[in-house]
Amino acid sequence: MPDNFTKRAGWCQGRFKGYGYRLTLSxxxxxxxxxRTGEHLSAEEIYHRVHKIHPSSGMSTVYRTLELLVQLQxxxxxxxxxxxxxxxxxxxxxxKEDHHHHLVCLRCQRVIxxxxxxxxxxxxxxxxxxxxxxxxxxxxxKHILQFYxxxxxxKDRE
Amino acid sequence: MPDNFTKRAGWCQGRFKGYGYRLTLSxxxxxxxxxRTGEHLSAEEIYHRVHKIHPSSGMSTVYRTLELLVQLQxxxxxxxxxxxxxxxxxxxxxxKEDHHHHLVCLRCQRVIxxxxxxxxxxxxxxxxxxxxxxxxxxxxxKHILQFYxxxxxxKDRE
DNA sequence: CTTGCTGCAAAGTGTTTGCATACAT
DNA sequence: ATGTATGCAAACACTTTGCAGCAAG
Numbered sequence: 001m002p003d004n005f006t007k008r009a010g011w012c013q014g015r016f017k018g019y020g021y022r023l024t025l026s027x028x029x030x031x032x033x034x035x036r037t038g039e040h041l042s043a044e045e046i047y048h049r050v051h052k053i054h055p056s057s058g059m060s061t062v063y064r065t066l067e068l069l070v071q072l073q074x075x076x077x078x079x080x081x082x083x084x085x086x087x088x089x090x091x092x093x094x095x096k097e098d099h100h101h102h103l104v105c106l107r108c109q110r111v112i113x114x115x116x117x118x119x120x121x122x123x124x125x126x127x128x129x130x131x132x133x134x135x136x137x138x139x140x141x142k143h144i145l146q147f148y149x150x151x152x153x154x155k156d157r158e
Numbered sequence: 159m160p161d162n163f164t165k166r167a168g169w170c171q172g173r174f175k176g177y178g179y180r181l182t183l184s185x186x187x188x189x190x191x192x193x194r195t196g197e198h199l200s201a202e203e204i205y206h207r208v209h210k211i212h213p214s215s216g217m218s219t220v221y222r223t224l225e226l227l228v229q230l231q232x233x234x235x236x237x238x239x240x241x242x243x244x245x246x247x248x249x250x251x252x253x254k255e256d257h258h259h260h261l262v263c264l265r266c267q268r269v270i271x272x273x274x275x276x277x278x279x280x281x282x283x284x285x286x287x288x289x290x291x292x293x294x295x296x297x298x299x300k301h302i303l304q305f306y307x308x309x310x311x312x313k314d315r316e
Numbered sequence: 317c318t319t320g321c322t323g324c325a326a327a328g329t330g331t332t333t334g335c336a337t338a339c340a341t
Numbered sequence: 342a343t344g345t346a347t348g349c350a351a352a353c354a355c356t357t358t359g360c361a362g363c364a365a366g
Contacts, residue, residue: 020319021321022319022320022321022364022366024320024321024364025364026321026322042355043356044355056322056323057322057323058322058324059323059324059356060322060323060325060357060358061321061323063355063356063357064321064322079237079239083330083355084354084355084356085355085356103290103294103296112294114290116286116289116290117282117285117290120285121282121286124278124279127275128275128278128279128305131275132272132274133307135274136270136272136309137310138261138270138305138307138309138313139308139313140261140306140307141264141307141308142306143304143305143306144239144302144303144306145301145303146301146302147286147287147290147298147300147301148299148300148302149291149297149298150296150297150299151294151296152295152296155295175341179345180339180340180341180345180346181340182339182340182345182346182347183339184346185346200330201330201331202330214347214348215347216347216348217331217348217349218331218332218347218348218349219346221330221332222332222346223346225332241329241330241355241356242331243331
């Protein structure tokens, strides 16, 4: 969805400048890669794709930029338990439109974003958060809810 | 709870032998450490405590034993997002009596096991699992539900 | 031209592995 | 005696960091 990206570019640029950061070619390339995929890419996968657009970008720039984007809340960082982090662009400014949970294949690492039960889930989670906050005097900031198993293909192959 | 451990020892031994594994001193020490704590220890923390009981045990034995215990389903392995795995002894043979979720402090890494809302949660999770299994043709094997935030102490300190 | 950004290589961290030896059964 | 389990050190995979040069504003 390059259009989406183009439309978004202005916003990104504003966001960056507002904080005194620069929207360099490397950073643009990273945002373009994230914007064009629906997958949950690892830093290395992002690096390879970025390399095709802008070959001089290095791995450390990818890591540094991703960290920055996470701080700016433009990107979500996930851990699916295989030892490497995955990154996903936040698609809408309103978190609610974008909220989903994950279904992860333990064998091929495929990740599915699902929103099917999200309303029930979010309602329960909110209720639980309130209860926990009160009982344990915690300030709850985020939750992780993930299901793990075997996807259609891998299930048959086992 | 050394009593608990003593009572459990016979069961452990049987379990080990049944699979052709040996219940060595290192392994006993690791089980003792896990059995005596309510915390979620990292491999390194376990290593240090084991070292006091049985100084000749090495780090790799700790890792190898923990992996074995996870395979035997005597220990649960968790990832709370700080880059190191945590381990917790399964306290009852019936998973249901033991089932809980986690509340993690992002600052001091303290982990609270809670069971307060577990019935509602488990019910919703089961329902969701069924729905996901059907819609995406997944065989769901486990879930992760964790809340992150700031604990009482850390909240005030920020 | 100022200051943030970059690539490179080196260091860091938690974990795993190869191998000769030690030990439980 | 047999074969599993061990300690040590080296290897591993992912990520972070120091630094001199580059480039965006």
